[in-house]
């Protein structure tokens with residue numbers, strides 16, 4: 001789905017909790033051409049001062065004014081901080097709250113938030129800043145999906161257990177940077193400059209992702225098996241990764257994260 005600003009139901013936005021994710025979302029919204037007001041309700045000021053100065057945001061003078069002025073409120077603090085962060089904000093059924101808090105289900109949020117705003121959950125990655133990446137949302141609703149589609153690829157979760165699995169997929173995004181860095185450093189030790197290694201790794205990994213996107217019916221492993229035959233250099237490397245449990249470790253990491261998410265391990 002590709003929305004344009006003129007398709008959108010919402011005109012004004014707000015952020016409760018103005019940390020890393022809020023900053024990335026603000027930049028993503030502005031880069032997508034969103035010109036409406038963005039109001040911030042921060043605790044400390046360093047990030048919100050930068051967003052006010054460089055990204056056309058304003059810092060709300062009161063919680064009452066904030067609730068009145070925002071069609072959509074993004075909740076972007078940690079679950080342990082939610083009670084204090086939302087205390088005294090007089091939400092009404094005119095507000096839509098989109099929560100990026102990993103641990104709080106919709107029914108828990110609805111008990112904590114005053115009034116009766118519409119409530120949705122999202123779990124984007126930091127790539128939202130550049131308008132790319134998956135954005136799990138629960139529940140689905142056309143206006144919210146249109147808004148989020150400005151910022152990435154919206155995936156509607158069937159239920160909150162499905163949302164947790166999509167959250168684990170968002171965690172995979174974070175691991176990719178560590179994997180890319182290992183490949184770059186290995187090639188650097190092998191004789192490439194860091195910029196050469198970086199460029200070669202990123203374009204090859206990007207190309208593999210593109211091939212998979214263009215061939216949705218082919219299992220990625222089938223491409224690997226077709227290339228990495230015994231007696232080839234690619235095959236030698238893949239065998240090394242498998243012998244050292246590299247692929248198994250990735251699968252194990254997904255299941256560890258899922259268990260932790262379903263146990264609500266981190267606040």
Ligand SMILES: NC(=O)c1ccc[n+]([C@@H]2O[C@H](COP(=O)([O-])OP(=O)(O)OC[C@H]3O[C@@H](n4cnc5c(N)ncnc54)[C@H](OP(=O)(O)O)[C@@H]3O)[C@@H](O)[C@H]2O)c1
Nearest residue numbers: 017018019020021042043044076077078081084085101126
């Ligand atoms: N970063 C990501 O890529 C990402 C992606 C998906 C979901 N999330 C989720 O988004 C949430 C925020 O993550 P983050 O990485 O942005 O964390 P963060 O950088 O630590 O930001 C959290 C912000 O919440 C603020 N806060 C805490 N208590 C508050 C209160 N009482 N009133 C107002 N603001 C308060 C903090 O203010 P101070 O500046 O004063 O400490 C901080 O700026 C988490 O639940 C995380 O799981 C993050």
